Amino acid sequence: MNGLGATAVGIKVKDGVVLAAEKRMSYGGFIMSxxxxxxxxxxxxxxxxxxxxxxxxxxxxxxxxNQVRYYEISMKKEMKVRSAARFLGVLLYSNKMFPLLTETVFGGYDKEGAHIYVLDPVGSVVEERYSAAGTGAPLAIALIEKNYREDMSLEEAEQLAIDSIKVATSRDSLSGDGIDVLVIPVGGEPKTKFVPLS
Known part of the structure; x- marks a missing residue:
């Protein structure tokens, strides 16, 4: 997937999960959007x-x-994050002959706390404290590895996610054009925001 270009990251801390990705869509050597x-x-x-x-x-x-919504309405209880990640893994694996070409960092919280899972295009599901995907992943993960602490606040994790994508976009020509951030606090409402690249 080297020609598809992107940088996506996820970071888990005690108080929640941060997911972020840049906004450029490229194919080959061209910027499509x-x-x-x-x-x-x-x-x-x-x-x-x-x-x-x-x-x-x-x-x-x-x-x-749709699957999460259907499960929670029909079963009248919340779906565990692990269950949702495993469903996604089965979906990806069931298409392995004609794979859905996406690397996914999936996260959220349930009664057991916050979780981050990483999935490849054929459905492997691995739980991590933090992860990065895409062509800019080696650059992003280097900064996260250096600065991550399990006792970080959610705000510190959010800033680390933003900084890691900024580092990746400064060196990976297939990534860029701003950052979308999703912050999911344990017990709270998810918040989205756009961060421009300065």
Whole structure:
């Protein structure tokens, strides 16, 4: 997926989860759009940040959103973050012969606390404290590795996510044009914001 270009990150702390991604859509050596949304809210407690083909990102976010909603209405209880991540893994695996070309950082909170899961295009599901995906991932993860602490505040985690994507966009020509951020506090409402690249 090296030609598809993107940088997406997720960071988990005690108080919640931060997901972020830049807004450039490129293919080959061309910039196709500077205003693509790669961060998706799933219900009121979960979200995902993606790198890869935009149509595939949209497809899996819509299917997952509908599945979570259906489960919670029919079962009358909240879906666990792990269950949602595993459903997404099954969805990706079931298309392995014609894969949905997306790397996904999925996160949220439930009764067990905050969670971050990383999924590849064929459905592997791995729980992490933080992760990065896309062509800018090596640059972003280097900054996160250096500065991450388990006792960080949610605000510090948000700033670290923003800084890591800024570092990636400064060196990865396939990433850029601003940052979408989704902050999901444990027990609170998710908040989205746009951060311009200065």
């Amino acid at each position: 500077k205003a693509i949304r790669k961060v998706f809210k799933i219900g009121n407690r979960m979200g995902m940040a993606c790198a890869g083909l935009y149509a595939d990102m949209q497809t899996i976010s819509r299917i997952l959103e």
